[in-house]
Amino acid sequence: MGALATAKVMKSLPEIALSVVSASRRYGSVIALDGIDLDVRKGEMLTLLGPSGSGKTTLLKVIAGFEVPDEGEILIDTKNVTLTPPSKREIGMVFQNYALFPHLTVSQNVAFPLQMRKISKFDIAARVSQILSMVDLAGYGERLPRQLSGGQQQRVALARAIVFGPNLLLLDEPFGALDRKLREQMQLEVRRLQQKLGLTAVFVTHDQEEALILSDRIAVMDAGKISQLDTPQAIYHRPANRFVADFIGESNLFRATVIAGGYAELENGINVKLSSEIPSTGTVIGLVIRPERLRQAEQGSIESKINGLITEIVFLGETIKYRIRDELGFEVLVRWPFLSNEKTLQLGEQVSISWNHEDMHLVKWL
């Protein structure tokens, strides 16, 4: 019992808005959450990122109270809410399909949580109109949800979730149904609102680009565990393992064996210098390097690591991706800004690639 009490004391630091302590949840033989520990700081936007089945939605449901963990605790603002029903946790939740009440107007939808808290009609009206202005929906109060566009419905859902000043804002893949431009717009709006109001938010998504844009910190989840919890930059440039490296952005992942002298040998025979934390000789490691970190080198120069032919070109507007393959079948992906048609390489062209060894990141291969 002592360990739990200690944990509780530690979690009662005022900067921590939400604490998940060793939460586990099983469905029959499927382990959805495997001893999750997570602290969310006040005012931060933390994203739970992962593929389907990673447990991110389950974790959100556990935080919200729609699921009760088999083991572990949930503390919101230092209060143990593990057994508290969702209606009493003072959380605001935005659902994937918005879950607006179709038989109530926009105003009535937004007023609903205030009615549940027995706030006076006068105050309700004031707060509703204030929040609708904040989400740019002033004047839309009398409309019904079905009369609104997807983006507008989303904003109503958001307004409804924050109008009563919750401790925590939970968002369950809310932008999935929007088209790309609208999605980008809404992402920024939600972020702006969250920062302006100083709301603590937990956001669930499988879209890693979205996570990188929105978050203060990202928790990458895989099979019920958190693989890495860090800032977007750290996750992008220094992924903790192969899974994260693969999941976030595109990257090159090279298998290499550690050799003497602080070097590792790639599969094509080239040796690369390793920076900090060199494992023992003979260890098989993974080297991660992002496609935009590679550069074109002089043909035949010492620093070139790969000499190959261009096998694939993908034009992406601002950037171009090239896939390069050498005679041994060793492949690398590069991504460079598009400068002009003349400077663009052609299929089958010979090119040499090199990179700085500091831009390489080491992960376990297994």
Add this chain to the structure above:
Amino acid sequence: MDITATTVPRVRRIHRGLFLRNLLYVWCAVVFLFLMAPLIVVFPISLSSSEYLQFPPPGWSLRWFEAYITDSTWIDATWRSIKIGIWTTLLSMFMGTALSFSQVRGRYKGKSIINQISLLPLVVPMIVYSISVYGLFGYFKLIGMWQVIVLGHTVHAIPFVVIIVSAALRTFDITQEQAAMSLGASRATALWQITLPQIRPSLVSAAFLAFISSFDELVVAMFLGGSNMTLPKKMFDNIVNEIDPTIAAVSVIQILLVSLILIIVSKLGAGATPSQ
């Protein structure tokens, strides 16, 4: 390829298509006429001045409507049927809706057995059931009391309610209830303010179905009613004994009543949720 080689068979196919389509229309028209025929026929008979079943009627008169309204046995039977119908509706809606929620939302052992039992009254023939309760209530000397007819009718109304309400619940978006709860509503409040208003059309249909199934029911009423007759029983006796065309007047009133209720129900149902 020669164009005519493909257009000629195509034209023939179009003609055949048209022919079949017209055939379908005619078929349906005939069937619709067949379906409406007995309903239409009772109207002129009810207005006939003759005591016998004569067609075409020799003259027109409202005497059979008068006969119905002034005859206390007819009116008593009607009120009894209405009373029984209302009680049946109340009981079956209450138990059936609760059961529907239990079936759609709950996860517990024995759920499917309970489902089978609740639908059993649909499969078993009315006559078999009537005999069985006749024995039971006869033993307790309860034959002739309208309350036992309510019980018998409720048993058969419950499956209808369960089928309709469960279907509505299953298509209802449960995240709305979850949203309501996350916003501070208790489960009961969420059900009352969010869920029930939205399944109202189905609740209304189920209530209507429950009422009609009781109001029109003959066999159970025949066995359990004794000398206190429900409307269908009186109608049945009247037909068998070929007394007079009052039965036609009653039929017309019933048809008009049903049409009226159908209209009301569809308006009530349509107004509930804005269709998306």
Add this chain to the structure above:
Amino acid sequence: MTEIDKIKLGSWWRRNRDNATSMFAATPAMLFLSLLYLLPMVLLLSQSFEGSSLQHYRKALTDGLYVQVLLDTLMIAAYVCIACFVIGYPVAYFLSIAPGVWSTIGMIFVLLPFWTSILVRTYGWMVILGRNGIINRTLLHTGIIDTPLALMNNITGVVIGMVHVLLPYMIFPLYAVMRRMDKGLAMAAEGLGASGWQVFTKIYFPLTLPGVLAGVTLVYVLAIGFFITPALLGGGKVPMIAVLIEQQVHTFLNWGFASALSLVLLTATLAVYAVLRRVLRGNMQWT
């Protein structure tokens, strides 16, 4: 209780509270149905073995008269079922493809009789089919026939009446399935070279099978147990088993025998239901 136990209990309760409430919600209905449905049926079963003997069953199942009634019932139900299918299939198809207004109007033609009391409908048929009824009077008047047709108090009348009542029960399941049919499939088949007939037999009809079997099951099972229509339109000359049972109770006061007959009817009903459901499941491996 230690704190861990308290937490475990609280956690179990929170997780199972919803399911416990669900079970509780089912109780009123279950109690009601057990007392007022299952119990009487069990009593009926015991009644039929009056004096713990099988005499009633022996009579019901071996006496030629009663066996004939049972077979007649099954046969008449089959006529009705086939008629409903042949008549109803095109109508359901029409309702599923007709544009909004027409489909609503069509539905009204099906729903209004459906909601009207069986007694009213059967009476209407008596007016139409009787010796002095509309059909006979018209045909006699126009000289098409010399003597009135016997359209009532025989199997013909009963079948017509039953088809009228049971047709909606065939149409609705068919309509439900047809409505959900992917219209693109017929087009795809035609594009691949199928003739109209082939599209129907190989694509459309097989996909409506769930509805067909639902409708056929429903109509047949209901038809076997029919009382009102055979009683009124049969005039005592068309003994279907339900009519017979009523007779045994109210006229002959032969309680035990009536119970046995009821159980024979029930068994037949359940058997038909089970067999048709098995066929239904067997045929639909692609769903």
